[in-house]
């Protein structure tokens with residue numbers, strides 16, 4: 001497998017304390033990779049480390065042949081990684097359409113093809129494109145957030161708990177959208193609280209605990225692993 | 236007192252001074268929305284704008300209104316410069332550090348004004364301007380220009396914020412700075428843009444204050460309290476709120492002399508500010524950034 005993203009023994013944290021301890025993971029082209037693990041394991045922190053949103057004290061971040069460790073966020077975005085944070089991932093006071101437009105901020109020239117692509121994935125958003133994003137339901141906000149991240153046609157999409165707090169119906173819909181997006185050639189790395197469902201649908205998974213790699217494998221293997229099941233999937 | 240008298244002596248002057256406050260308050264609100272601190276040098280920056288216009292009027296012999304664009308451009312440039320030299324490297328520090336720094340800048344600008352233009356009272360045009368009579372309403376031309384210019388400038392700003400790419404980027408930065416960064420929006424450019432707009436509006440506020448009253452080195456400083464009251468009254472972060480707040484504070488100040496001695500007129504802004512902070516700190520139009 002040629003890795004699109006390779007996190008190589010990343011160590012770092014927010015202040016002086018290290019949250020991530022030698023975390024490594026890879027995402028291949030056309031892959032959906034999921035990170036699962038208990039609360040506070042450092043899953044979100046691992047995602048933020050891709051964008052250098054914390055102090056990295058060891059290891060390096062390789063993306064598509066470039067060492068992107070220490071790059072400014074807008075350069076990383078331009079290079080092809082878009083990121084949907086776990087919280088505060090929309091512009092509340094802006095309309096759906098404006099949220100998407102901001103997602104496409106770095107694109108030179110016409111955005112209409114990008115709008116078409118996103119609105120095809122999320123027909124609901126097109127209908128309500130003038131609505132303020134802050135007034136939408138949780139599920140629809142999540143779609144705006146993902147839509148915003150897709151506007152630049154990224155090579156890799158980072159999604160931090162896109163299904164948190166959503167009904168099973170919405171969860172299934174978001175997973176389906178992930179597959180559709182992957183089928184258009186976008187690799188996805190996501191963090192999931194719904195570990196079982198996520199491992200069942202992802203190509204590969206990583207189990208993170210206390211800031212360290214604990215297990216990795218295909219979704220099916222991890223689901224079948226007794227230790228993983230007992231410790232992290234609630235039996 | 237009849238109704239026309241009320242309009243002529245209190246409401247119309249209130250709307251005029253309110254428009255001037257509005258121009259200042261919009262800048263205060265924008266700076267707070269993007270940079271998240273109270274800019275205390277705003278009043279003195281307005282003073283500078285007013286005196287730059289005076290220099291153009293007396294130097295080139297043009298009419299005051301023709302000098303306004305020059306004052307706007309110059310003050311915008313000064314505002315950007317001040318940010319680059321003084322505020323930029325305080326960005327990561329607690330905001331109160333920048334607030335205190337801006338107080339220092341206020342004193343500095345005032346000194347510069349006093350060195351160049353002295354401490355005496357000056358005017359753009361000499362002599363008394365008599366108001367025209369419009370069906371009993373007595374209005375001076377300069378008062379019409381003031382209100383029109385405010386509406387025009389704020390209207391243009393609203394179009395910019397809602398229609399243009401960079402205007403939307405400014406709103407995005409105010410709404411969710413972290414996500415704006417993750418969308419690739421260059422926050423340095425947004426900050427420069429904010430100072431250009433706030434500085435330009437500030438010059439307009441100072442200019443029209445000078446045009447309707449007189450120019451003196453403390454003119455802007457004494458406008459600071461009503462301008463902040465206006466911004467908070469309207470809801471911090473809301474441009475249309477700042478305009479509404481400015482007009483209310485202006486009219487309230489003028490009307491207050493019906494009940495209290497006019498020396499205490501300036502206290503109205505303070506009363507409004509206190510009242511809003513106690514009763515509805517988010518402002519009339521719910522503030523976006525508090």
Ligand SMILES: Nc1ncnc2c1ncn2[C@@H]1O[C@H](COP(=O)(O)OP(=O)(O)OP(=O)(O)O)[C@@H](O)[C@H]1O
Nearest residue numbers: 014015019037038039040041042043044045046086
């Ligand atoms: N901005 C921050 N500053 C300081 N510490 C932080 C910050 N964000 C997270 N932490 C700490 O880092 C550790 C890992 O947090 P992280 O958010 O990465 O966990 P997580 O696995 O995403 O958890 P969750 O499932 O609750 O989202 C926690 O101990 C948390 O308190």
Ligand SMILES: [Mg+2]
Nearest residue numbers: 043044045086
């Ligand atoms: Mg998390």
